Amino acid sequence: MIPNNTLPGQIVIIGSIVISLLFAIYPLPESIQSLRPNWPTLVLIYWCINLPERVGIATGWIIGLLLDLLMPTTLGLHALVLSIIAYLTLYFYRRIRHFPLWQQAIIIFLLISLQQLLLLWLRSIFGDIPLSWWSYWLNPFSSALCWPLIYFVLYFFQRYYRIQ
Amino acid sequence: MLILLDHYSQIFNPFHNILYSATQPFYSIVNISANFSSWIGNKFTSNDELREEIKRLRLSNQLLQAKNQKLIALSSENMRLRSLLHAPRKQEELQVAETLQVDLDPFKHLIVINKGAKHHIYKGQPIIDAYGIMGQITQVNHNSSIAILITDPAHAIPVQVNRNGLRAIAFGTGSASELELLYLPNNAEIEEGDLLETSGLGGHFPTGYPVAVVSSVKRNPKQAFATIKAQPIAHLKRSREVLFISIIDNEQTHTTEQHDDTE
Numbered sequence: 001m002i003p004n005n006t007l008p009g010q011i012v013i014i015g016s017i018v019i020s021l022l023f024a025i026y027p028l029p030e031s032i033q034s035l036r037p038n039w040p041t042l043v044l045i046y047w048c049i050n051l052p053e054r055v056g057i058a059t060g061w062i063i064g065l066l067l068d069l070l071m072p073t074t075l076g077l078h079a080l081v082l083s084i085i086a087y088l089t090l091y092f093y094r095r096i097r098h099f100p101l102w103q104q105a106i107i108i109f110l111l112i113s114l115q116q117l118l119l120l121w122l123r124s125i126f127g128d129i130p131l132s133w134w135s136y137w138l139n140p141f142s143s144a145l146c147w148p149l150i151y152f153v154l155y156f157f158q159r160y161y162r163i164q
Numbered sequence: 165m166l167i168l169l170d171h172y173s174q175i176f177n178p179f180h181n182i183l184y185s186a187t188q189p190f191y192s193i194v195n196i197s198a199n200f201s202s203w204i205g206n207k208f209t210s211n212d213e214l215r216e217e218i219k220r221l222r223l224s225n226q227l228l229q230a231k232n233q234k235l236i237a238l239s240s241e242n243m244r245l246r247s248l249l250h251a252p253r254k255q256e257e258l259q260v261a262e263t264l265q266v267d268l269d270p271f272k273h274l275i276v277i278n279k280g281a282k283h284h285i286y287k288g289q290p291i292i293d294a295y296g297i298m299g300q301i302t303q304v305n306h307n308s309s310i311a312i313l314i315t316d317p318a319h320a321i322p323v324q325v326n327r328n329g330l331r332a333i334a335f336g337t338g339s340a341s342e343l344e345l346l347y348l349p350n351n352a353e354i355e356e357g358d359l360l361e362t363s364g365l366g367g368h369f370p371t372g373y374p375v376a377v378v379s380s381v382k383r384n385p386k387q388a389f390a391t392i393k394a395q396p397i398a399h400l401k402r403s404r405e406v407l408f409i410s411i412i413d414n415e416q417t418h419t420t421e422q423h424d425d426t427e
Contacts, residue, residue: 021190027198027265030340030401034270069187071269072303072310123271127318 009163013055016043016154017063025070034135037146038112040067041085045111046154048089049096051163060086074126081118085111101148109144116140181281184305191266191276191308198265256370259283259408264308273313273336275299277406280307284410288368291406296374296397297321297362298406313400314375315340323375324363325354331363334376334394340401343376345392350383352390360394370409 020039028036040063047055064079096107116139264276279285281304289301291311299313314321317338324331330353334343358378364371376394383390
């Protein structure tokens with residue numbers, strides 16, 4: 001049964017990442033565009049917390065590279081930032097795993113704020129200026145609010161397919 | 165490391181095409197699903213509305229054709245006069261494409277278009293919609309391409325005032341409805357409501373396409389330059405159809421690739 005169990009596991013993880021990337025470029029009305037949660041990062045953090053032996057810095061790097069290609073930004077920009085996020089999550093995963101959901105959401109808020117900060121810093125080196133200051137920082141809020149949703153959906157699939 | 169290599173060197177250029185073709189399925193899936201929801205919306209428009217629309221379109225088509233009659237005569241006359249002067253004007257050809265319904269980097273004003281290297285799209289090619297200049301191509305993939313809009317903060321386009329030929333450069337501001345004309349002196353002859361068209365300087369954009377209408381002119385005697393804002397004419401965020409302009413040289417019939425941007 002073990003080989004049977006490992007195959008869908010990989011498919012579920014890859015599938016969730018692909019779907020999160022699709023959501024990241026799905027067209028939204030302009031007024032709520034800055035409220036779009038950071039789906040790929042949320043999925044990455046979930047798997048880093050719950051399956052640290054399978055998903056880690058390399059996965060973060062690959063998701064980041066795909067984001068760089070899709071956006072399109074300078075290659076390696078999101079890749080670097082998401083590997084840092086994956087590293088931090090792996091460093092703390094034992095603690096985060098046992099937090100109640102609202103405390104996890106706070107951690108998510110901090111991690112995604114850090115991601116936005118790093119991205120802003122790296123991009124300003126290359127001369128990209130954000131379009132408006134305050135809407136840039138709405139992203140961590142919406143992402144933290146969507147964390148329970150991501151958590152329950154991925155938790156369901158993880159239990160359903162018994163991915164370990 | 166990768167960031168620096170990609171930004172400062174050309175090492176990855178041969179791989180770009182392969183890498184970016186990996187994005188194609190993502191774009192297509194999102195585009196199809198986004199179109200599907202609008203398709204459902206279209207199913208429920210009433211018969212009367214459609215009839216009304218056909219009537220309206222017929223009327224506007226008649227008007228446009230009437231205007232066109234005059235235009236054909238004028239342009240052939242123009243050609244004749246120019247050939248007398250030995251100053252042939254470059255001819256332009258249009259190619260229709262559609263934008264894909266995808267949201268890209270919120271930092272920038274970019275759109276994805278469903279034609280690429282396969283359809284002889286080249287980097288730097290200007291795109292317009294039915295109303296005016298939209299932007300230019302920055303990246304060509306095999307089957308799609310990415311264009312930067314004139315309102316992107318990293319974009320600038322050479323323009324001239326339609327009324328008196330005053331030349332300026334219109335910079336993107338990052339707001340979808342605003343361009344800024346920098347470095348025009350306070351006594352420049354420009355007013356609210358002036359039409360700005362491409363001047364053709366710089367060689368990227370063809371001459372004479374409408375770009376924007378001046379929306380406000382603030383002359384501040386304390387400063388060297390006036391603050392002039394303009395509103396783009398093209399429906400930048402709403403246009404589904406875009407047109408590529410290919411400039412055809414009379415001497416050499418094929419267009420050459422241009423590698424530098426006018427940024």
